[in-house]
Amino acid sequence: MIKQIFIACLCFVVFSSNAQETFQVNGVKDDRTNLHAFTNATLHVDYQTTMENAILVIKDNKVIALGTDIAVPQGAIVHDLSGKHIYPSFIELSSDIGLPKQKSERARAPQLDPKTSGAFNANDAIKAYFNAVDEYSISKSDAEKLRKAGFGAALSHSKDGLVRGTGVFVALREDAENKVILKERVSSHFSFDKGSSTQDNPSSLMGAIALIKQTYFDADWYTNQDEMVDLSLQAFNDNKGLPQFFDAGVDKLYLLRADRLGDEMGIQYIIKGAGDEYQRLNEIKKTNAKLIVPVNFPDAYDVEDPLDALNVNLEDMKHWELAPYNLKRLADAGIDFTVTSDGLKDAAKLAEMMEKAIEAGLSEELALKALTYTPAKLISMEKSIGSLKNGMIANFIITDGSPFRKKTKIYENWVQGHQHSYVDLIKKDLSGNYQLTLAGKNYDLQVSGEPDKPEFKVVLNDSTKIDVKSNVAKELISMSFKLDTAKEATGKIRLSGWLTEKGMSGNAELPDGNWVKWTASRTGDVEAKEGEKEKKEENEEKNADEAGSLLYPFVAHGKATKPTSETILIKNATVWTNEADGVLENTDVLLQNGKISQIGKNLSASGAKEIDGTGKHLTAGIIDEHSHIAISRGVNEGSEAVTSEVNIEDVVDSEDVNIYRQLSGGVTTSHLLHGSANPIGGRSAIIKLKWGYSPEEMKVSWADKYIKFALGENVKQSNWGEQNTVRFPQTRMGVEQVFIDAFTRAREYEKEWNTYNSLSKKEKANAVAPRRNIELETLVEILNEERFISCHSYVQSEINMLMHVAEKFDFRINTFTHILEGYKLADKMKEQGIGGSTFADWWAYKFEVNDAIPYNAALMHGEGVVTAINSDDAEMGRRLNQEAGKTIKYGGVEEEEALKMVTLNPARLLHLDERLGSIKKGKDADVVLWSDHPLSIYAKAEKTIIEGAIFYDIEQEAQGMKDIQAERARLIAKMQGEKKNGKKTQEAKPKSQIIYHCETEIENYSSLK
Incomplete structure (x- = not known):
């Protein structure tokens, strides 16, 4: 006993006297060597090497010897660890420990310019100049929390901004800062969250992505210019040689977006995910990204009340069940990952979460690798930390078993050879x-x-x-x-x-x-009563059923497998060809290899799936020329008058249930447009509604490119409230000037690049390339007919104005959308080859549509304008066939011509008509089988087929609803079992979805999925 007290006191003297060499000592300096030998331990040298009855020797902050047959050095303090384990301490790569927390105060009025003073970037969200090492200050309480969880070192970085500067790698002990810093500039950090910046731009996810892209281009240009000083861009370039980390921890689609951004910029990011990577495993594997994965597995929901249970969607129920399997599935897929405690309310929950992952099949070796060797390797520190080998930093924990078990005790955590005790090593278990x-x-x-x-x-x-x-x-x-x-x-x-x-x-x-x-x-031993034991085993057995299957996409109505192209023969249907053949009665259509292969009577095909079309109608798939479904975190980047740099293609949301709902209404293709918050908005995306496929697989890669322009009340902010009187334009005259100024700048930009590109190789070597500008590049594409305009419009005078601007700069408007006064100038539209995409019968919902009439579509069509009926609304998109039917009532449009307004005509407006919009041999097999006349209110889409794959089948819908109900019931019972067994549960809260329209403006996009 006396010996133990002496050793403890000696340890205290040694530790407390180990002050920095450059600091003045207040008292007697203690130069004794910090030499310790840990004997009789099970030593886990690294994730794949274990020694029984081993000795570990450390001196000061390094490992100097280890093995099973080495001698204890003379003078060493000996720690008998019989029955105990030594593991390398864990490494945390996603932390802001020791850094000041940033507070965001949203501006009441628009803030167009940055607040940061000095020679910094024009956008406050670009904080590349921030170096964590300059701001790092030891946080004793936070370090203690991480140490108790088994961590010995952490990469700390600012979690503020899109470009966040550099991170510092620190040891988690309490000493002077210059003793615990292991590497001062170890990483460069990015995110999609603009953080504390109150500057208007960006106001959307696509705006954030565009700003990061532009920063890369600006940084490249900055290297060779001598016109200005931008400390943000200078730092951005200085940080390029460091490992590049991207925090995409919202969901798996954000991870894919971060990698796509990196691919465009030639960067392979190390990406922090959200713990749901298993839901898009194949796509994530193709990124080749190393991942940082949280283990904040959700608690079961309290679903005792059946009404409360209705508040929990199937996706969240299934994620609760499958989240612990995420690490195992990543490992099985060969994806490198490290584990982070970030996202846990308490880092001490790490062992409990890892225990769940191991019970789900993850090996303990890979668990240890993910918390030691892998994080060290990702920051090129694997030769110094993450293992316990000669010369490496003495960071290790002493436990009574696996550190990945909830009941395992961490007795001590030694950081840089300094002891931190949590449980008395000699405490006897008296139970x-x-x-x-x-x-x-x-x-x-x-x-x-x-x-x-x-x-x-x-x-x-x-x-x-x-x-x-x-x-x-x-x-x-x-x-x-x-x-x-x-x-x-x-x-x-x-x-x-x-x-x-x-x-x-x-x-x-x-x-x-x-x-x-x-x-x-x-x-x-103390044993539970037999009855209690049996009850516990019964409950555990009840909850030990296998986890449910994946869904594609991972939401209700998702399928266990993705639909694939088949050979399909539709027999004896009424076929609306939209071609010269018109409507064909009792006709067969063969779909093969994703194409329409044959049209005729008495067709046959070996191995084909035959569908009886008797009494039914077959049409081309409906094409929605103006849609806002399937878009993540903001349909408008309304922070500036011209935002042609943003791109809907960057934010396609393949999990939006409106995709499935619109498939049930026969829609096969949608044009996803930016909103109408500014005169020149963002670029659009054309997708096929391939429910279950990834965003990249849904995009129509061969389609022409489009952009959204807008006129009217929205762009001049007339209905945005009293605060929004700052951003130009505020009048319709100003709107015209925005267009003239933008295209004038675009012409000058093109001229500047043409001049540079005409230089010889030698001349280019002595010249500075112009600054690449995504906004102006896009406008140049319009001038050169490489990108086409779909313009939100209402009032005749403004429509005339934009036509004059187009004439002035020698380009053509492709489509006026909404165009509710199109009947007033249809002759001019016809003359200039401009199409119209309109509503069937919307009018009088705001001042500038007072002159709208339901005969608009018929009158434009009658004048020879290519006319389409669009939705602009997620609900209307489910019944576009009926909207087209209204043109028969309002204007007497012929039936076939009415159907073309939602099939062939939008295909022509989007330049897709060579492959879509009609039933013709060789075109894409995008067709819909209707139960009745396709323009009837009684018609139901029985089968919606895209490229020969059935994505919606009304015959399977009833069974699908039963399957959803059964799966919910299974999961509810399982969650009830968790509560019965005393497990923690969370409140069942409903989630809402924002349904975007043209005018939807979101100020704080960072809080939305």
Whole structure:
């Protein structure tokens, strides 16, 4: 005992005296060597090497020897770790420990310019100049939390901004900052969240992506220019040689977006995910990215109340069940990853989460690798940390077993050779049943709980247990209790004594003041009652069923497998060809290899799936020329008047349930447009509604490129409130000037690049290339007919104005969308070859549509304008066939021409008509089989087929709803079992979805999925 106290005191003297060499010592300097030998341990050298009965020797902050047959150095402090394990301490790569927290205060009025003063970037979200090492200050409480969870080092970086500057790698001990910093500039960091910046731009996810892209181009240009100083761009270039980290921790689609951005910029990011990577595993594997994966597995939902259960969507239920399998599936796919505690409310929950992952199949070796070797390798520190080899930093934990078990105790965490104790290494586990002999009587004494917090009870009978107040300190023990059932007991019995090999003994004072001897001999382990044990096993068995299957996409109505192209023969249908053949009765159509292969009667094909079309109608798939479904975090980048740099293609949301809903209405292709918040908005995306496929697989890669322009009330912010009077333009005259200014700048930009590109190779070597500008590049594409305009429009005067601007700069407007006054100038549209995409019968919903009439589509069509009916609305997109039918009522449009307004005509407006919009041999097999006349309100889309794959089948819909109900019931029962077993649950809260329209403007996009 005295020896142990001496060693503890000696350790304290050594540790407290290990001050920095350059600091003045206040007192007597202690130069004794910090030399320790840890013997008889199970030593886990790294994730794949274990030594039994090994010795680990450290000196100061390094490992100097290890093995099973080495000698303990003379003068070393010896720690006997019999029955204990030594593991390398964990490494955290996603932390902001020791850095100031940024507060974001949203501006009440628009803020167009940055607030940061000095020679910095024009956007406050670009913080490449931030170096964490300059701001790092030891946070004792945060470091302690991480150490208790097993961490010994952390990469700390700012979590503020799109470009976040550099990270610092630190040891998690309490000393002067210049002793704990292991590497001062170890990484460069990015995210999609603009953080504390109150500047308007960016106001959307696509705006954030565009700004990061532009920053890359600006940084490249900055290297060779001498016109200006931008400390942000200078730092951006200085940081390019560091490992590049991207925080995409919202969901798996954000991870894919981060990698796509990196591919465009020639960067392979190390990407922090969201823990749901298993949902898009194949796509994520193709990124070749190294991942940082959180393990904040969700608690079960409290679904005892059936109405509360309705608040939880199927996606969240299934993620609760499958999240622990994420690491195992990543490992099986051969994807390198490291684990982070980031996202856990308490880092101490790490062991519990990792235990769940291991129970789901992850090996302990890979778990250790993901927390030690891999994070060290990602920052090129694997030769210094992450393992316990000669010369490496002495960062290790001492445990009583695997650190990936909830009940495992971390006794000590040694960081840079400095000891941090949490559980007494020599604390004896007293749990068990004892026979307590006291004053000639025997009692049953039961000890349970953890070694550092034992719980004592005197058991009188099966129903009566008396709590015992106890204190165990080193080898000494004291207890006190009152035997309420004993007649002679008028006060407490107080025992004092010591621990022995077989139990405990000592002296006791009885309530009457007499002293007697007492002993407590161990008789066996504490066991649960048979009934309780059986009940527990029954509940565990009930909850041990296999996890449910994946869905593509991972939401309700997702499928267990992605639809694939088949050979399909549709027999005896009424076929609306949209071609010269018109409507063909009792006709067969063969779909083969994703194309329309044959059209005729009495067709046959070996191995084809035959569908009886008798009494049914077959049309080309519906094409929505103006849609806002399937877009993530903002349909408008309304922060500036011209935002042609942003791109809807960057934010396609393949999980949006509106895709499936519109498939049920026969839609096969959608043109996803930017909103109408500014005169020149963002670039658009054309997708096929391939439900279950990834965003990249949905995009029509061969399609021409488009962009959204807008006119009217929205762009001049007339209905945005009193605060929005800052951004130009504020009048319709100003809108015209925006167009003229933008295209004038674009012409100058093109001229500048043409001049540079005309230089010889030698001349270019002595010249500075122009600054690449995505905004102006896009406008040049319009001028050169490489990108086409779809313009939000209402009022005749403004439509005329934009036509004049187009004439002035020699380009053509492709489509006026909405165009509710199109009937007033259809002749001019026809003359200039401009199409119209309109509503069937919307009018009078705001001032500038007061002159709208339901005959608009018919009148434009009658004048020879290519006319389409669009939705602009997720719900209307489900019934575009009926919207087209309204043109028969309002204007007497012929049936075939009415159908073309949602099939062939939008295909022509989007330049897709060579492959889409009609049923013709060789075109894409995008068709819909209707139960009735396709323009009838009674018609249902029975099968919606894209490129020969059935993406919606009404016959399977009823069974699909039953499957959803059954899966929900299974998961609800499983979550109820969790609650019954005493597991923590979370409140069942409903989630809402924002349905975008042209005018939807979101100020704080970073808080939205």
